[in-house]
Amino acid sequence: MTAPTTYAWEIEARDLRIKAGRRMAVDGVTLMMGRGVHGLLGPNGAGKTTLIRTLATVLRPASGNLVLLGGTDLRDVRRRVGYLPQEFGHYRRFTVREFVAYVAWLKEMPDRDVPSAVQRAIDRVGLADRADDKLKTLSGGMIRRVGIAQAIVNDPEVLLLDEPTAGLDPAQRVRFRELLTELGTDACVVVSTHLVEDVAAACTDVVLLSQGKLVFQGTPAQLAAAGTAEHAGDSPIERGYSAAIALPNRPGSW
Numbered sequence: 001m002t003a004p005t006t007y008a009w010e011i012e013a014r015d016l017r018i019k020a021g022r023r024m025a026v027d028g029v030t031l032m033m034g035r036g037v038h039g040l041l042g043p044n045g046a047g048k049t050t051l052i053r054t055l056a057t058v059l060r061p062a063s064g065n066l067v068l069l070g071g072t073d074l075r076d077v078r079r080r081v082g083y084l085p086q087e088f089g090h091y092r093r094f095t096v097r098e099f100v101a102y103v104a105w106l107k108e109m110p111d112r113d114v115p116s117a118v119q120r121a122i123d124r125v126g127l128a129d130r131a132d133d134k135l136k137t138l139s140g141g142m143i144r145r146v147g148i149a150q151a152i153v154n155d156p157e158v159l160l161l162d163e164p165t166a167g168l169d170p171a172q173r174v175r176f177r178e179l180l181t182e183l184g185t186d187a188c189v190v191v192s193t194h195l196v197e198d199v200a201a202a203c204t205d206v207v208l209l210s211q212g213k214l215v216f217q218g219t220p221a222q223l224a225a226a227g228t229a230e231h232a233g234d235s236p237i238e239r240g241y242s243a244a245i246a247l248p249n250r251p252g253s254w
């Protein structure tokens with residue numbers, strides 16, 4: 001049985017500062033996130049991966065305060081979180097089913113629940129016909145979907161996905177956005193992406209980082225409304241993104 005919810009936000013971060021190497025990659029971010037799909041956007045090096053790694057409890061903040069699921073017991077929190085890292089390590093000799101079951105075991109799921117949870121996660125990412133194939137026989141896009149399956153096997157209350165659509169073909173991306181929408185009804189989903197279309201199609205909230213700072217949080221429509229013809233981009237939301245990170249429309253510049 002799940003304990004009643006006693007917290008206002010699944011993720012509460014106050015004045016977080018996080019080091020990556022010697023650099024302060026996240027520099028004073030205050031951010032509240034509840035259920036729904038939160039798109040984490042920002043230029044290369046903005047601090048997205050560093051923030052996600054911290055939310056996944058892999059990194060410890062240098063200062064500030066982070067509360068996940070209202071709790072302080074790290075082991076309990078970890079059982080209730082799902083995480084797809086940007087660099088996703090896997091065992092090439094495992095089958096899809098064995099690998100997802102292994103993660104279920106790491107999450108301390110009750111043995112009796114594991115087979116059905118594993119099957120459901122595999123079904124949800126469309127890999128039922130490859131469930132008993134070894135990972136080394138799968139394509140890059142399929143491996144990414146295995147990564148998504150292992151992240152959702154425990155029905156996490158906080159789901160962290162670092163560039164989950166990298167390597168997916170267009171049809172898979174569309175299906176993935178539908179899955180995101182489904183997952184966001186029950187969980188707090190944080191998804192980092194460079195694809196503004198993913199955000200427009202599937203996110204209820206946009207979080208924009210630039211140089212380690214939070215420069216925007218709001219709905220995709222609010223982000224789109226922030227852009228003008230003066231800002232770079234091919235769509236309202238891209239122009240809103242450029243406005244938020246103060247990127248003028250200068251053809252040819254990176």
Ligand SMILES: Nc1ncnc2c1ncn2[C@@H]1O[C@H](COP(=O)(O)OP(=O)(O)OP(=O)(O)O)[C@@H](O)[C@H]1O
Binds near residue numbers: 020042043044045
């Ligand atoms: N292990 C490390 N050692 C030194 N610097 C690091 C390390 N990891 C990250 N950084 C630096 O910290 C900053 C934030 O990196 P991070 O990977 O969080 O950005 P990001 O927003 O995820 O970027 P991208 O969109 O390119 O994936 C960058 O300037 C990066 O060079």
